[in-house]
Amino acid sequence: MNPRLKIKMCGSNVKVFYAQKEILHGIHLDIPENRVTALIGPSGCGKSTFLRCLNRMNDTIEGARVTGQILLDEEDIYDPSVDVVELRSRVGMVFQKPNPFPKSIYENVAYGPRIHGLAKSRVDLDEIIEQSLLKAGLFHEVKDRLHDAGTSLSGGQQQRLCIARAIAVRPEVILMDEPCSALDPIATARIEELIDDLRRNYTITIVTHSMQQAARVSQFTAMFHMGNLVEVGTTKTIFTSPGEQRTQDYITGRFG
Amino acid sequence: MRKGDVCHTTPMRRDIGLRQRYRAEMRFRAYGITAISIGMFFLGVLLWSVFSKGYSAFWQTSLTLNIRFDAAIIDPKNIRDHDSQVLFTANYPLLVRNALAEKLGVPSDDHLALHEVSHMFSSSVRVQLRDLVLGHPQLIGGIQKVTFLASADIDSAFKKQINLAGSETRRKISNRQIEWMHRLSADGSLHRAFNTGLFTLTASNRPETSGLGVALVGSLYMMLIVLVLSLPIGVAAAVYLEEYTHKNRFTDLVEVNINNLASVPSIVFGLLGLAVFVNFFGLPRSTSIVGGLVLTLMTLPTIIIATRSALRAVPPSIRSAALGIGASKTQTVFHHVLPLAVPGIMTGTIIGLAHALGETAPLLLIGMVAFVANYPITPMDPATALPVQIYMWANEAERAFVERTSGAIIVLLVFLILMNIASIVLRRRFERRW
Ligand SMILES: Nc1ncnc2c1ncn2[C@@H]1O[C@H](COP(=O)(O)OP(=O)(O)O)[C@@H](O)[C@H]1O
Numbered sequence: 001m002n003p004r005l006k007i008k009m010c011g012s013n014v015k016v017f018y019a020q021k022e023i024l025h026g027i028h029l030d031i032p033e034n035r036v037t038a039l040i041g042p043s044g045c046g047k048s049t050f051l052r053c054l055n056r057m058n059d060t061i062e063g064a065r066v067t068g069q070i071l072l073d074e075e076d077i078y079d080p081s082v083d084v085v086e087l088r089s090r091v092g093m094v095f096q097k098p099n100p101f102p103k104s105i106y107e108n109v110a111y112g113p114r115i116h117g118l119a120k121s122r123v124d125l126d127e128i129i130e131q132s133l134l135k136a137g138l139f140h141e142v143k144d145r146l147h148d149a150g151t152s153l154s155g156g157q158q159q160r161l162c163i164a165r166a167i168a169v170r171p172e173v174i175l176m177d178e179p180c181s182a183l184d185p186i187a188t189a190r191i192e193e194l195i196d197d198l199r200r201n202y203t204i205t206i207v208t209h210s211m212q213q214a215a216r217v218s219q220f221t222a223m224f225h226m227g228n229l230v231e232v233g234t235t236k237t238i239f240t241s242p243g244e245q246r247t248q249d250y251i252t253g254r255f256g
Numbered sequence: 257m258r259k260g261d262v263c264h265t266t267p268m269r270r271d272i273g274l275r276q277r278y279r280a281e282m283r284f285r286a287y288g289i290t291a292i293s294i295g296m297f298f299l300g301v302l303l304w305s306v307f308s309k310g311y312s313a314f315w316q317t318s319l320t321l322n323i324r325f326d327a328a329i330i331d332p333k334n335i336r337d338h339d340s341q342v343l344f345t346a347n348y349p350l351l352v353r354n355a356l357a358e359k360l361g362v363p364s365d366d367h368l369a370l371h372e373v374s375h376m377f378s379s380s381v382r383v384q385l386r387d388l389v390l391g392h393p394q395l396i397g398g399i400q401k402v403t404f405l406a407s408a409d410i411d412s413a414f415k416k417q418i419n420l421a422g423s424e425t426r427r428k429i430s431n432r433q434i435e436w437m438h439r440l441s442a443d444g445s446l447h448r449a450f451n452t453g454l455f456t457l458t459a460s461n462r463p464e465t466s467g468l469g470v471a472l473v474g475s476l477y478m479m480l481i482v483l484v485l486s487l488p489i490g491v492a493a494a495v496y497l498e499e500y501t502h503k504n505r506f507t508d509l510v511e512v513n514i515n516n517l518a519s520v521p522s523i524v525f526g527l528l529g530l531a532v533f534v535n536f537f538g539l540p541r542s543t544s545i546v547g548g549l550v551l552t553l554m555t556l557p558t559i560i561i562a563t564r565s566a567l568r569a570v571p572p573s574i575r576s577a578a579l580g581i582g583a584s585k586t587q588t589v590f591h592h593v594l595p596l597a598v599p600g601i602m603t604g605t606i607i608g609l610a611h612a613l614g615e616t617a618p619l620l621l622i623g624m625v626a627f628v629a630n631y632p633i634t635p636m637d638p639a640t641a642l643p644v645q646i647y648m649w650a651n652e653a654e655r656a657f658v659e660r661t662s663g664a665i666i667v668l669l670v671f672l673i674l675m676n677i678a679s680i681v682l683r684r685r686f687e688r689r690w
Pocket residue numbers: 018023041042043044045046047048049050061
């Protein structure tokens with residue numbers, strides 16, 4: 001990996017157990033700052049599970065246990081001194097299925113800044129919301145109906161609303177778990193453009209099932225298989241000359 | 257393409273058992289319709305029998321007469337200025353009897369006839385006229401038009417509920433009284449009026465002066481107590497169990513016990529209430545506070561179960577969304593999950609309250625089956641409840657009580673129907689899709 005790149009998050013020997021069953025078998029993975037890292041691999045290999053370790057969403061799953069070490073800016077996020085609420089305000093998440101709150105578009109985006117006390121005034125809050133929606137590429141479509149229900153938007157718009165909601169908290173890292181799997185190709189293309197824009201200010205980790213998507217949006221790719229990290233490298237290397245036969249087979253569609 | 261290039265063959269129709277499938281469907285529909293018809297039939301019979309017996313309870317036969325407040329009868333010794341007691345004990349029914357006898361032309365020495373005249377009107381006139389005179393002493397010596405209740409027998413006769421054709425000795429009302437009744441009714445002195453007394457009067461051993469007043473107030477107090485106690489306690493318990501605990505042996509035990517509690521027969525709650533609230537805590541018997549507490553115990557499991565299922569119905573994606581942007585557990589629950597569960601909680605609460613409103617057995621055990629003549633001012637005063645009042649009236653023999661029993665059932669049913677409609681409206685109104 002390019003030595004000039006700063007490592008934003010770093011997992012070492014990460015193991016995850018669901019009720020005594022080991023799902024991830026010791027993952028070592030670095031996530032470079034201001035880059036898009038794609039996690040690929042066949043279904044059930046543990047990509048989402050690994051992603052959920054990065055903002056401790058696994059804590060909310062009954063019976064889940066994580067061992068090993070994950071650093072965010074040199075600080076172990078599983079250290080008892082780390083507050084999970086603060087962690088999640090720094091590491092945001094966008095889910096597979098768009099999940100806006102059943103509230104207005106405005107309220108959806110305003111919720112995060114409000115609970116974290118990021119806006120000093122109403123004007124401030126309006127500004128944050130406008131900026132977040134702009135960055136998510138949604139503002140011009142919804143500026144006249146900010147008080148309509150978020151659930152009244154189309155699927156692609158809902159997903160961009162969820163991205164705006166994540167951005168509004170000003171996180172450092174954004175995790176995306178197959179953010180386009182429920183969307184049509186046009187909406188998918190918009191989100192992919194968006195991810196490319198966001199990379200300038202955020203570190204992004206994205207799980208995807210689509211090889212083309214990984215190739216289009218990411219700079220680094222990590223290949224998972226059956227709870228192991230098979231290989232990781234620049235997206236170019238992985239897609240043109242993978243070091244492992246399994247990676248080769250997967251990206252050429254021989255299994256998965 | 258020329259004709260004949262393509263070979264048209266109809267493929268053989270396969271037998272995939274369509275006919276049997278349709279027949280099975282028809283059969284099932286028939287079963288369903290039969291089941292619904294049977295249910296509707298019995299519901300119809302029930303409602304018809306209650307309404308046909310009870311609708312007349314909302315009307316009461318009354319008399320309107322000019323009554324002379326004869327000073328010689330009220331205060332023969334003219335001592336009312338220094339002894340006001342005389343106005344309490346005066347023979348007011350005599351005033352009414354005289355007025356009625358005069359109107360009917362009964363001579364003042366025909367004692368038998370006068371006796372029959374005084375059975376035409378309710379003895380509640382004693383209290384009614386006394387209160388009138390105490391409020392307006394200047395009435396004494398004058399004439400005033402007064403409307404008062406007819407006696408229960410005249411009421412039943414006027415509503416044609418007793419057979420007037422048969423032999424005079426076999427009924428409580430004589431031929432002469434019937435004739436008077438018709439004459440009074442012809443000139444408008446005797447008429448039907450809306451029976452406000454059914455809602456305002458209290459316990460009495462005369463049917464025409466007994467009403468649901470105490471029962472309505474008692475039931476209202478109890479519903480308030482149940483609502484104020486069981487809603488917050490039930491919701492708090494459900495939120496804790498559903499959102500804050502991890503599944504372990506303790507929560508399993510609690511869960512099993514709550515479900516058991518929901519199926520405990522209500523009479524057991526009555527015994528529990530008697531033992532705990534009355535005998536141990538020393539709360540007064542027959543009061544709405546004890547009734548309310550017992551009904552709270554009964555309603556709690558319903559509300560807890562309804563709240564838990566409403567919470568469970570909130571999609572996990574909403575929780576993930578809130579947690580994912582850094583909301584704490586409590587913020588997630590109170591900002592997102594609980595508000596979405598509110599319609600379900602309200603529906604469950606209303607259904608629980610409706611159950612509590614109709615509950616009788618535990619109230620009998622804590623002594624709410626009492627003859628309460630005074631309105632309860634606070635929940636610490638003796639009271640009855642709607643279903644208990646129905647139970648008590650159903651045990652009375654007189655015809656006029658039969659009609660009141662059904663009338664009270666109608667009142668209770670109206671309340672229950674209103675509550676159920678409210679819960680349906682709430683559910684429709686706040687139903688959300690996400
Ligand atoms: N909550 C859970 N409880 C138990 N097992 C789980 C849970 N979530 C995921 N798993 C298992 O963990 C493995 C990895 O799942 P996941 O990370 O979702 O895979 P994917 O790579 O498709 O995102 C799968 O075998 C799945 O069955």
